[in-house]
Amino acid sequence: MSDRSQGEAALVQFSERLANSAAFGALFREGMDLVEETAAYLDGAGRTEAKALDRAVGLTYATESMRLTTRLMQLASWLLLHRAVKEGEMTLTQANREKTKVKLSAADPGAADMIEKLPQQLQDLIARSMALQTKVRRLDGTMHAQMTEQVAVGNPLVPQLNRLKEAFEQ
Numbered sequence: 001m002s003d004r005s006q007g008e009a010a011l012v013q014f015s016e017r018l019a020n021s022a023a024f025g026a027l028f029r030e031g032m033d034l035v036e037e038t039a040a041y042l043d044g045a046g047r048t049e050a051k052a053l054d055r056a057v058g059l060t061y062a063t064e065s066m067r068l069t070t071r072l073m074q075l076a077s078w079l080l081l082h083r084a085v086k087e088g089e090m091t092l093t094q095a096n097r098e099k100t101k102v103k104l105s106a107a108d109p110g111a112a113d114m115i116e117k118l119p120q121q122l123q124d125l126i127a128r129s130m131a132l133q134t135k136v137r138r139l140d141g142t143m144h145a146q147m148t149e150q151v152a153v154g155n156p157l158v159p160q161l162n163r164l165k166e167a168f169e170q
Helices: 003-019 022-043 045-051 055-086 092-101 120-153 158-169
Strands: none
Touching: 022 045, 022 055, 022 120, 045 055, 045 120, 055 092, 055 120
């Protein structure tokens, strides 16, 4: 294998190891647990709480519960896609192509003053889903940025060599 091919393989290997890390496993469990907890709340206590709200807050409840559900489904899709990488069912390159269908910025919550009027448990679920979304976005950026750089740069040493060249030309 040439030096260039070995360098490229190392980049992919690091990203794939990240998908196999304990941090990913914990994030996966956190995400799936939050999906289950949210579904149970919205089908149970949340339904009862929603009926007791006045009309304007009830509309906000409906809107925010849909946004929450959409956000969690997008996050669950990303997590399941990367679990497939971990399980060896697909490569990170394949996951990178498939993840374009997942919108990690989907369904940001509405105005804070309206969220504050919602039942506390729903507020907590919204806040936890936003924290999970932040973690997933960060991990996604770490895992897939290297794939983008690899395609754009080829040899990972080129940017450093260019900086050295620029420094000595001045």
